[in-house]
Amino acid sequence: NAGVTQTPKFQVLKTGQSMTLQCAQDMNHNSMYWYRQDPGMGLRLIYYSASEGTTDKGEVPNGYNVSRLNKREFSLRLESAAPSQTSVYFCASSRGHGDNQPQHFGDGTRLSIL
Amino acid sequence: RKEVEQDPGPFNVPEGATVAFNCTYSNSASQSFFWYRQDCRKEPKLLMSVYSSGNEDGRFTAQLNRASQYISLLIRDSKLSDSATYLCVVNVGGKLIFGQGTELSVKP
Numbered sequence: 323n324a325g326v327t328q329t330p331k332f333q334v335l336k337t338g339q340s341m342t343l344q345c346a347q348d349m350n351h352n353s354m355y356w357y358r359q360d361p362g363m364g365l366r367l368i369y370y371s372a373s374e375g376t377t378d379k380g381e382v383p384n385g386y387n388v389s390r391l392n393k394r395e396f397s398l399r400l401e402s403a404a405p406s407q408t409s410v411y412f413c414a415s416s417r418g419h420g421d422n423q424p425q426h427f428g429d430g431t432r433l434s435i436l
Numbered sequence: 437r438k439e440v441e442q443d444p445g446p447f448n449v450p451e452g453a454t455v456a457f458n459c460t461y462s463n464s465a466s467q468s469f470f471w472y473r474q475d476c477r478k479e480p481k482l483l484m485s486v487y488s489s490g491n492e493d494g495r496f497t498a499q500l501n502r503a504s505q506y507i508s509l510l511i512r513d514s515k516l517s518d519s520a521t522y523l524c525v526v527n528v529g530g531k532l533i534f535g536q537g538t539e540l541s542v543k544p
Contacts, residue, residue: 353530364440364523364534365480372530380531412479420530422468427479 324348328413328428335403335435343398343431345413351426353419354396355380356388358409359430365412371396372419403435439463442524442535450543453514457538459507459524468527469500471509474537475520483509483522514542 329344347354352373357365357380367380371390385407387399396415400407410432414425442459449455461469469486484491486498486507497510507524519542524535 355532359477362536364536365532366534367531370531410477420467420527422527424470424482424485425532427481429479430477 326413326415326426326428328411328431330431331429332432333434335400335433337404337435339403340399340401341403342400343411343413343433344395345397345428346395347413347415347426348394349415349417349426350393351415351417352393353416354390355414355416355425356386356396356398357412357414358382358407359412360409368398368411370419405435407433408435409433438535439528439533440524440526440535442522442538444536444538446539446541448541448543449514451514451516453542454510454512455514455540456511457509457522457524457540459509459535461505461507461524461526461533463526463528463533464505466505466526466528466533469498469507470525470527470532471496471498471507472523472525472534473520474523480523480534511540514540516542516544518542 369388471483472480521537
């Protein structure tokens with residue numbers, strides 16, 4: 323029962339470094355999402371992929387890029403990390419986009435940028 | 437104004453108490469509604485969907501008032517294990533909009 327798997331679970335970067343957060347789901351879901359969660363704020367959508375082959379910006383896309391590698395995998399890349407990107411990142415998936423289905427979340431990546 | 441607003445709490449209640457959480461949303465085009473539970477910055481987990489007619493799942497009852505754009509969650513007979521942050525979530529055009537969450541602490 324893996325569900326949504328994120329790697330790594332923790333990461334510390336220096337300002338300006340790049341890295342890719344990985345996400346994979348085994349539920350045969352069509353849609354995948356990346357969120358960030360900061361203290362005092364709700365989860366905010368960074369990017370999403372409604373279906374394989376498509377990606378769209380969410381509420382806070384600046385400083386990030388994504389790749390929907392295949393139906394199972396959706397990666398988030400920070401090209402030049404900044405301290406403001408210190409956050410907890412959650413990947414989620416759902417059966418479809420806009421079909422009123424709930425999303426299922428991975429257990430998060432805790433990222434610190436020094 | 438935030439799209440989804442919740443009282444952040446914390447709500448401190450004794451075991452066995454009944455507690456109610458409220459949530460308001462601003463987008464009248466919202467399509468579906470959920471309550472999620474989040475423990476100590478772990479991943480959010482779906483607690484229950486919220487239907488227009490109201491729905492119940494054991495000790496949990498959810499209500500939706502579309503006219504007032506208001507959602508509620510009632511927890512009866514609180515358990516220590518109910519201590520968590522409860523997130524009100526609204527689906528708008530396929531995107532989930534999260535409230536800040538309401539923190540609940542159930543004490544012995």
